[in-house]
Amino acid sequence: MLGNEIKHLIGKEIRLELKQKYVLNGILLYLVSTIFVTYLAFDRIIDRDTWNSLFWIILLFVAVNGISKSFIQESPARHLYYYTIASPQAILLSKVIYNLLLMTILSVLSFVFFLLLMGNLVVNIPLFLTTLILGSLGLASILTMVAAIASRASNNFSLMAILSFPIVLPLLGTLMKVSKNALSAAQWSGNYGFIIILLTINVAVIILAYLLFPYLWRD
């Protein structure tokens, strides 16, 4: 039942995105132009810390921009319609899964583009890709929930940044630590603890969002 609803809702999200291509293209252009501006400002980056922090800061901004539209793209009337036909949990999970897909694509694209312009400093590529996936999941789930909260308030866009930047920091800090390790050493040992922390944060955030979202959805 829930699975079926989620499947249809994700289909809806994808069709909506393809119909309004300018939104997706806007985010892609945002990503490309931000990385290009940093490229012009920095030329090549030799310092690993700078490379690492710049990459994650850019990805954070891309994620906030990409996900903040989640709950304001469609009209309140249409939300009311969804409210009558689908369970709130299905709505939330479909948004999280859709945003996870979006974030995975966006993060891999920014990684590739970043490599092209800034040069490759990553020693342990599999570890870095693992952090990218875990980071996409974490950013998608936390930011979807924050977008839902911010959509209930006026002054949505600045509120999205105010609420999400500090709240995303525990996740982002851990991500930056693991990816810094991926930049400096080839071995995996010593990173398992951080990966477990990342997984725990992700799972706990999704459970919290799953429990809290119904209250938010029923207006």
Next chain:
Amino acid sequence: MLAGILLLYAVIGGFFITVSFEGMEVAAESMRNIFYHVGMWFGMFTMLITGFVYSLRYLRKFDEQEDIRAVEAVNVGLMFGFLGIFTGMIWANFTWGSPWVKDPKLNGAAVGLIIYLAYAILRGSIDDTHKRAKVAAIYNIFAFFLWIVLVIILPRLAGESIHPAGGNNANTILPLHLPPSMRLIFYPAMLGWVLLGVWIYKLRVRIRRIRLIIDNK
């Protein structure tokens, strides 16, 4: 009940004013700050946990009184957080040579305060009372979890920290490592700060309730 708590606080408050001078003889001068800085931190913890509990209760009953308690608990918690950071900065200035050191514990505390300041801004940006109470409660529960990760779990994993009870010196200055005469002051002082927080919180809740009644007339 309030009078009882007040009395208890007065007794304990008197306690730690007289004995804090003994603490000075025992440890180095700046060590005295442990009775204040750590106590404020405990006060903040108590208040933020209270706020979290009342936010949970609001979502179960949708009673406006629970929301008032939650918001005032967070306000008092924020106040204690700022006091704790300021006393910490004075302490750091003497022992580490600068008011702010780049340290996971310190930065976690600062970001934690920003999370709760954002709570205040979120409340300000919603006009409808019930909607504000509901959205704020949801944010508070969500933020509390990430705040715990930020303030408690991450600094312990960070590895390097000069702040006591963080990173690789996790067990240096716990209450049990204090000399007995300091412990005698430390525990009542902690209780005193927490009770002071509870007292301010109760006053603020009452003021807000009265204001609500006046507004509704």
